[in-house]
Each structure stands twice: as C-alpha cells, then as structure tokens.
Amino acid sequence: MDKDPCEQAMKLLGDFWTLRIINALKDKEVRFCELQRELNNINPVTLTKRLKVLEDANLVDRTGQSVDKISVTYKLTELGGDALGVVRALNRFSQKAQAVN
Amino acid sequence: MDKDPCEQAMKLLGDFWTLRIINALKDKEVRFCELQRELNNINPVTLTKRLKVLEDANLVDRTGQSVDKISVTYKLTELGGDALGVVRALNRFSQKAQAVN
Numbered sequence A, B: 001m002d003k004d005p006c007e008q009a010m011k012l013l014g015d016f017w018t019l020r021i022i023n024a025l026k027d028k029e030v031r032f033c034e035l036q037r038e039l040n041n042i043n044p045v046t047l048t049k050r051l052k053v054l055e056d057a058n059l060v061d062r063t064g065q066s067v068d069k070i071s072v073t074y075k076l077t078e079l080g081g082d083a084l085g086v087v088r089a090l091n092r093f094s095q096k097a098q099a100v101n
Helices: A005-013 A018-024 A032-038 A044-056 A078-100 B005-013 B018-024 B032-038 B044-056 B078-100
Strands: A060-063 A073-076 B060-063 B073-076
Touching: A005 A018, A005 A078, A005 B018, A005 B078, A018 A032, A018 A044, A018 A078, A018 B005, A032 A044, A032 A073, A044 A060, A073 A078, A078 B005, A078 B078, B005 B018, B005 B078, B018 B032, B018 B044, B018 B078, B032 B044, B032 B073, B044 B060, B073 B078
Parallel strands: none
Antiparallel strands: A060 A073, B060 B073
C-alpha cells in the first residue's frame, strides 16, 4: 500500500519526543539547555538527533553557531506551528478519552 | 517521566492501521468484509485485533453476533468521532508539509 499523507505525518510526528519538543517550542525561542531542562533532562544526544530531524523537515529553525552551543536557539517555523494543530487535536482527544474511559 | 495525555493518545492512535480504520468508519456503519476491502485487504487477523483494541478503548461499537461474521457491523462511537479530529489535523499538517518540502 502506498503511504498516505496521514501516515507520513505520523511517521514524522509520532516519535516519543517529537511532539514534546514541538510543544516546548510553542510561542518561544529556546536555547538547547533550556529545552533539555524543559524536557525532563532528555539525553542531549537524543535531543540533538530529534532537533536535526525537525530541522531537516523544516519544522524547526536553528539560529547561532553550532560551535558555541550556548548561543544556539531553536524556534518553530511556520510549518512547525502547523504541527501544533496535531498536538492540540491529540490533547483534545485525550481529554475526552479520559472522561469516557 | 509520567505519560502525558498527548503521548497516551499517540500510543492508542499511532498504530499503522488505527487511523486508517477510524477514517474508513467516518460517517458510516461498515461490515467487517467491507472494512477489509476498503483497507486494501488488510490481514483479517490484524483487522480483528485492531478493532478489538478500538472497541476496548470505546472508539468503535460493534453490533451483531460474532458467530455470524457477515452480519457484524462496526461504527464509530462519539469518542471515535473525536479521534477523527486527529486524522484531520494530521492530514492538514501533511498537506502543508508537502507544500513546503
């Protein structure tokens, strides 16, 4: 079966950390170490990898020099903002599911 | 880290087939064999398993006798309808992602 758009989106967003990272970048520009703290001290290697995937998929913009990790900041692109729609839909569904089950 | 609502929803919905099944049941009541056809002849064991998970999670209602598979039909519950919001958000994101990338 060919991949449908929904599945492709799930493949990108359905990772354990990805939606958390997107949510943590909502409405703000965040430094790597702040992001790490906000994500309960996620392993920095994992965070670097996930941010790279999100950068490559045009969901996250990185600014600053990677040689100086302290000054590097991350923010959502317009498309990253669109991914927040998925976070919101999941949260809404989840709240209703908790009320029912 | 405790599971957040978003993650719980992803765990339930993030399966390869689950969102497809939910989408196939949109606005209609469908027999098992029709559902199987609509899902490109999904393995019936897989379909049975996924429907059972969705029934247990109150997303799908089954009517009819399971001894007579032909007359068994499936439809979305109200909560199943809410899960369509996630399908829609994923499709919307996916369309935008295709336009950007």
